[in-house]
Amino acid sequence: MDRPVADLKYVGPQRRARLDRLGIRTVKDLIYHFPRRYEDRRRLSTLDGLVPGSRVTVLVTIVGWEEKSVRPRLTLMRAEVEGEGGRGYAVWYNQAYIKRRLPPGSRVLLTGKVSVRSLLPEIQVDDYELLEGEYTGLNTGYLVPFYPSSAGLTQRWHRLVTYQALAEYLPHIKETLPLEWRQQYRLVPLAKALRDIHFPSEEKALHQARRRLIYEELLIWELALAMHRRRTAGSEGGIAHSRDNTLVNKFLKGLPFSLTRAQERVLEEIFTDMEAPRPMARLLQGDVGSGKTVVAAAALVKAASGGWQGALMAPTEVLAEQHFLNFRRLLGSLGLSVALLTGSTNRREKDRVIAGLETGQISVVVGTHALIQESVKFKSLGLAVIDEQHRFGVRQRAQLPAKGRTPDLLVMTATPIPRTLALVAYGDLDVSLIDELPPGRKPVATYVLTGSQRRQAYRLVAKEVQAGRQAYIICPLIDESETQEAAAAAARARELQERVFPAFKVGLIHGRLRPAEKEEVMERFRQGDIQILVGTTVIEVGVDVPNATVIVIEGAERYGLAQLHQLRGRVARSSHQAYCLLITENNLGGTGRRLKVLVDNSDGFAIAEADLRLRGPGEFFGTRQHGWPEFRLAEFPRDLAVLEQARKDAHFLILSGYLDRPEYAELKALAEEKLAAWEV
Structure with a gap:
C-alpha cells in the first residue's frame, strides 16, 4: 500500500505529476482518495x-x-x-x-x-x-463515482486506475478493527468498505462503507489526541511553578480595573495547573472583549516571577504588535523585560532578541511564526501561550513548547468554538471559559444594509465622529491576494477622504504595510489623530481602541459569521453605545438568513453554532484560517454522534490496555503515525 502510485498500470510520468498535485503519491493515497459524489446510471x-x-x-x-x-x-x-x-x-x-x-x-x-x-x-x-x-x-x-480531480485526469481514467489498484492491493490490506469490535458496532470489514466506497453495488453497500470509514477515521484521530494528551501529562520534568504570587498580585493591583468573576475563576484554574509538577495543556476560550489577554499576562508574570521565560505566539504581526505594546505597558513596571520578534523585525533587533532569549535576559517575548524558527533558543522557557490557536493547527501548536523542557501550554481563542469542534480540534486540552463580559458593556446594535443604503451608514459614522468618537470601515474580502486587497483598501481610503469625509481625518491599515507603518497608524488612531480607520481584516482580533463605536463592514456576505462577530467586537469596548453596519449587495435567501443571525445574537457561541450549521467546519473559522483538521469523509455537525462515540472508545482502548493487544496493532500504528506527523 505504500508503494509509489507510479508502479500502477496506466500511471505515467505526466499523470503521476498530476496525482501529486492532489496529494496522491502512494497506492494507499489513491485508494483513500474517495469519490465526492455518485451518479445513478443503473x-x-x-x-x-x-x-x-x-x-x-x-x-x-x-x-x-x-x-x-x-x-x-x-x-x-x-x-x-x-x-x-x-x-x-x-x-x-x-x-x-x-x-x-x-x-x-x-x-x-x-x-x-x-x-x-x-x-x-x-x-x-x-x-x-x-x-x-x-x-x-x-x-x-451502476452507481458511478466522481472524484475530486485535477486538470488532465479524466473521470474515466481515475475510475480505471482506482479499480486496478483495488483489484491488485485490496486482498493484502490489513484489517484495523478486530472482529469483536466490528460485530459490536455492526461494521463491515475494511476491504469491503474500501471497495464499496468506490464501486458500490447499491445504496445500502455505500451507506455501510461510509459508516465504517467515518467511524475509523474519527477513532484514529481521537486515539492520536488521547495519546498526545497522555504523553504530555505523563512526561517527566514538568515545571511546578512557585506558589508565591507576590509579583502577580502586584500586577493585578496595578490594573485600572478589577477582574470579573469569570477571569478570577479561569486564572485559578490556570495557576493550579502551573503549580502542578506536570505540563499544563489548557485551552482558554472567551468571547470578544472578555479579557483573555489580561489572564494570559498574569500567567506570564507568574512564570517570570519564578525565573522562567514566557512566550506568546500570535498569527499576525498586527496582533503580535498589539500584544507586545500591551505587555510592555503592563509588565514593564514589574521590572520584566518584554521583546517583540516577527518576520519583519530588522536584523539587528532580531539578533538582540535571539541573544536575550538564549541568555535569559528577556523574560517575555511576543511574536509570530518567527518564534518557532530553528535559530530561536530559550534559556528556560516555562510557559508558551498561543493566541488564536485555530490558525496554527496541531503540529504548530507543538513546535513552540518544544523550545523548552516540557513547559506549560496555554492556547487562547476569541472565536467561540462549538463543543463539536472543540472535541475534534482540541481533544487533548483542558478547557477554561471566560463566560462573562466586563460590567457596563452594551450589546452592539447591528443592522444589515444594502449598497443603496450606504449613505445612511456614512451619516451614522459622521454623527459618531462629530460626537468625539471614532469608526472603522472594513473593505470587502478579496480572495485573490493580499496585494490586491491592499490596493483596493488604499483606493477606498482615498475616495472616502476626498468625497465622503473631507472634514475628518481618514487613515489606512492593511497587511502589506511594514510593521512600523502599521504601528504608527494604530498609534495615531488610538490617540485620536485618525478619526476613521479604513482597513482589511488585519484589525479582526486584538485591536483595542475603546473610543471606536461604529464599524462598517462592506461586502459582509463574503465573511463567515464567526469572523463578522470578531470584527464587530472591535467596537464593543466601552460603555458607549456601539454600532455594526453590515453592507451587502445580496440580502436575499441564505445570505439574508445568515446575516440575520448576527443581528439577533450577541452571544458568540450561539453565532458559532449557527455558522457551523450553515457553512460547515471547513469555512467556520474564515477563509484565511487553516487550523481545522481535514477529514476524508467525516462532516460536522452531521457526524457529531460518531465523533463522541469514537472519543469514548479511544479513551477506553487506552485506559483498558486493549490497544496493546496484538489484534489492535494496526489501529495503534495508524494513530501513532498521525501523532508523529503532528510532532514533526
Whole structure:
C-alpha cells in the first residue's frame, strides 16, 4: 500500500505529476482518495421515452456514423443508434477515434444529455461503455463515482486506475478493527468498505462503507489526541511553578480595573495547573472583549516571577504588535523585560532578541511564526501561550513548547468554538471559559444594509465622529491576494477622504504595510489623530481602541459569521453605545438568513453554532484560517454522534490496555503515525 502510485498500470510520468498535485503519491493515497459524489446510471431509459434536457443512460447498438466539421477545430461525430423504443442519435465532439472504437454493430451503454434532432432523440454523450459479454464496465450501468480531480485526469481514467489498484492491493490490506469490535458496532470489514466506497453495488453497500470509514477515521484521530494528551501529562520534568504570587498580585493591583468573576475563576484554574509538577495543556476560550489577554499576562508574570521565560505566539504581526505594546505597558513596571520578534523585525533587533532569549535576559517575548524558527533558543522557557490557536493547527501548536523542557501550554481563542469542534480540534486540552463580559458593556446594535443604503451608514459614522468618537470601515474580502486587497483598501481610503469625509481625518491599515507603518497608524488612531480607520481584516482580533463605536463592514456576505462577530467586537469596548453596519449587495435567501443571525445574537457561541450549521467546519473559522483538521469523509455537525462515540472508545482502548493487544496493532500504528506527523 505504500508503494509509489507510479508502479500502477496506466500511471505515467505526466499523470503521476498530476496525482501529486492532489496529494496522491502512494497506492494507499489513491485508494483513500474517495469519490465526492455518485451518479445513478443503473436505470436504463428507452429511446421512445427520452425527455429533452434530461440526463439518461440507454443501451443501444451502433448502426452507422457521420463525421462533420462544424467550424475550425470543432468536429462532430454523430452515430445513428437503435435500441428499445426505436432509433436515435449519439453525438461526440472532437473525438475522431470514437468511430474506430465503436464500429457498427457495437452494443454500448451511453450516458448523456438529451435533445431532439429531426423528431428523433439525440444524446450528447458524457460517458459510454462498450459491452463485451456480461461485463458492464466502470462508467455506466451502476452507481458511478466522481472524484475530486485535477486538470488532465479524466473521470474515466481515475475510475480505471482506482479499480486496478483495488483489484491488485485490496486482498493484502490489513484489517484495523478486530472482529469483536466490528460485530459490536455492526461494521463491515475494511476491504469491503474500501471497495464499496468506490464501486458500490447499491445504496445500502455505500451507506455501510461510509459508516465504517467515518467511524475509523474519527477513532484514529481521537486515539492520536488521547495519546498526545497522555504523553504530555505523563512526561517527566514538568515545571511546578512557585506558589508565591507576590509579583502577580502586584500586577493585578496595578490594573485600572478589577477582574470579573469569570477571569478570577479561569486564572485559578490556570495557576493550579502551573503549580502542578506536570505540563499544563489548557485551552482558554472567551468571547470578544472578555479579557483573555489580561489572564494570559498574569500567567506570564507568574512564570517570570519564578525565573522562567514566557512566550506568546500570535498569527499576525498586527496582533503580535498589539500584544507586545500591551505587555510592555503592563509588565514593564514589574521590572520584566518584554521583546517583540516577527518576520519583519530588522536584523539587528532580531539578533538582540535571539541573544536575550538564549541568555535569559528577556523574560517575555511576543511574536509570530518567527518564534518557532530553528535559530530561536530559550534559556528556560516555562510557559508558551498561543493566541488564536485555530490558525496554527496541531503540529504548530507543538513546535513552540518544544523550545523548552516540557513547559506549560496555554492556547487562547476569541472565536467561540462549538463543543463539536472543540472535541475534534482540541481533544487533548483542558478547557477554561471566560463566560462573562466586563460590567457596563452594551450589546452592539447591528443592522444589515444594502449598497443603496450606504449613505445612511456614512451619516451614522459622521454623527459618531462629530460626537468625539471614532469608526472603522472594513473593505470587502478579496480572495485573490493580499496585494490586491491592499490596493483596493488604499483606493477606498482615498475616495472616502476626498468625497465622503473631507472634514475628518481618514487613515489606512492593511497587511502589506511594514510593521512600523502599521504601528504608527494604530498609534495615531488610538490617540485620536485618525478619526476613521479604513482597513482589511488585519484589525479582526486584538485591536483595542475603546473610543471606536461604529464599524462598517462592506461586502459582509463574503465573511463567515464567526469572523463578522470578531470584527464587530472591535467596537464593543466601552460603555458607549456601539454600532455594526453590515453592507451587502445580496440580502436575499441564505445570505439574508445568515446575516440575520448576527443581528439577533450577541452571544458568540450561539453565532458559532449557527455558522457551523450553515457553512460547515471547513469555512467556520474564515477563509484565511487553516487550523481545522481535514477529514476524508467525516462532516460536522452531521457526524457529531460518531465523533463522541469514537472519543469514548479511544479513551477506553487506552485506559483498558486493549490497544496493546496484538489484534489492535494496526489501529495503534495508524494513530501513532498521525501523532508523529503532528510532532514533526
